[in-house]
Amino acid sequence: MAMMLSSGSINLLTRSVFYSKPNIEAKPVFSLLLKGRTVASSMSYAKELAAAKKAASLAARLCQKVQKGLLQSDVQSKSDKSPVTVADYGSQVLVSFVLKRELPFESFSLVAEEDSGDLRKQEGQETLQRITKIVNDTLDSDGAYNEFPLSEEDVLNAIDSGKSEGGSRGRHWVLDPIDGTKGFMRGDQYAIALALLDQGKVVLGVLSCPNLPLASIASSDRHAHDKVGCLFSAQVGWGTYMQSLDGAPPVKVHVSATENPEEASFFESYEAAHSLHDLSSSIADILGVKAPPVRIDSQAKYGALSRGDGAIYLRFPHKGYREKIWDHAAGCIVVTEAGGVVTDAAGIPLDFSKGRYLDLATGIIVTNKKLMPALLKAVRESLEAKASAL
Numbered sequence: 001m002a003m004m005l006s007s008g009s010i011n012l013l014t015r016s017v018f019y020s021k022p023n024i025e026a027k028p029v030f031s032l033l034l035k036g037r038t039v040a041s042s043m044s045y046a047k048e049l050a051a052a053k054k055a056a057s058l059a060a061r062l063c064q065k066v067q068k069g070l071l072q073s074d075v076q077s078k079s080d081k082s083p084v085t086v087a088d089y090g091s092q093v094l095v096s097f098v099l100k101r102e103l104p105f106e107s108f109s110l111v112a113e114e115d116s117g118d119l120r121k122q123e124g125q126e127t128l129q130r131i132t133k134i135v136n137d138t139l140d141s142d143g144a145y146n147e148f149p150l151s152e153e154d155v156l157n158a159i160d161s162g163k164s165e166g167g168s169r170g171r172h173w174v175l176d177p178i179d180g181t182k183g184f185m186r187g188d189q190y191a192i193a194l195a196l197l198d199q200g201k202v203v204l205g206v207l208s209c210p211n212l213p214l215a216s217i218a219s220s221d222r223h224a225h226d227k228v229g230c231l232f233s234a235q236v237g238w239g240t241y242m243q244s245l246d247g248a249p250p251v252k253v254h255v256s257a258t259e260n261p262e263e264a265s266f267f268e269s270y271e272a273a274h275s276l277h278d279l280s281s282s283i284a285d286i287l288g289v290k291a292p293p294v295r296i297d298s299q300a301k302y303g304a305l306s307r308g309d310g311a312i313y314l315r316f317p318h319k320g321y322r323e324k325i326w327d328h329a330a331g332c333i334v335v336t337e338a339g340g341v342v343t344d345a346a347g348i349p350l351d352f353s354k355g356r357y358l359d360l361a362t363g364i365i366v367t368n369k370k371l372m373p374a375l376l377k378a379v380r381e382s383l384e385a386k387a388s389a390l
């Protein structure tokens, strides 16, 4: 039986498979920062990281507000049939606005999921008004940027500033304003995922996960899940930190250190349409994983993995699906800086320098360095068995 992680309730019947504590080391941040000073390359991203955290936190505030009062009329249908909400657009507007305001002297390029096409049509006018109102209300509630309300045209332009193609040159922000829209609409897990590419490499990432418990989701103590709202942040060479979205100090986190697949639990998509659950199960069986899969929406999986709530993430989209860079850039650096490894199914690191898409043959696998060789072998065997059964 699979575990489904929803925001309010975690099925505790199968809890014996989980670890009892999140893998968090509560060290004062400044001492860690001093230690990291030798990593010269990372010094230059401190102000970008601060801006990214601010942007993703403010966007989370807007999303939380919308999720609470989610109305059927907030849902539109796009040509790809994925639901797009006022919150997707509003989050993209806020992130774009805050980054530009916080980093006024830097050139700005943003690769983001949403565009304003539907909102520029007659039938999008009511939605546009609602987005403009909620964006201005959120900016007002923050107090830092409330001198002029944004107009509807400002909102459309902010959304369209996310049209960059990215690539291997220069700096590009990469944004999924709501990752896991289906989870968001169910009231479950979702994330605001923001990363920075520099010369094609992910150099920082922030994951804002408003519904993720601050304590390990592996904990069997049901009260441990009462407090929710996590902000993960990572900068190349500096490690990964987690703090609560309400502003508590960050603590450094690490992936699970387990070498034993029998102790490992694995994460996969909540939505069967997003990943082949049968293939994940066969890989887990070959590897010797005993625990049932833990199914969570969005890049919250990468966040939970970075603090050791589980040890493996398996993602095998259905044939023909093309992965986008905004669905993995922030999650990838959050896990790698916490000591994990993120590769395609052949063990090749993900390449974020090719534009808006990741060119992947099969899937994405994530685990710690010790388990990766055995996981790769299990993946290879499962894929071979699948191919020979066709």
Ligand SMILES: Nc1ncnc2c1ncn2[C@@H]1O[C@H](COP(=O)(O)O)[C@@H](O)[C@H]1OP(=O)(O)O
Binding pocket: 082, 113, 176, 178, 179, 180, 181, 182, 183, 268, 269, 270, 271, 273, 274, 275, 296, 297, 298, 299, 317, 318, 321, 327
């Ligand atoms: N058919 C699909 N296969 C795989 N992933 C998908 C598919 N449709 C949407 N997604 C994207 O998968 C991610 C969430 O997947 P999961 O929760 O399974 O990890 C989201 O980025 C979601 O987009 P979106 O950002 O619009 O929610």
Ligand SMILES: [Mg+2]
Binding pocket: 082, 083, 113, 181
């Ligand atoms: Mg979408």
Ligand SMILES: [Mg+2]
Binding pocket: 176, 178, 179, 180, 326, 327
């Ligand atoms: Mg997404």
Ligand SMILES: [Mg+2]
Binding pocket: 113, 176, 177, 178, 179, 180, 181
């Ligand atoms: Mg999205």
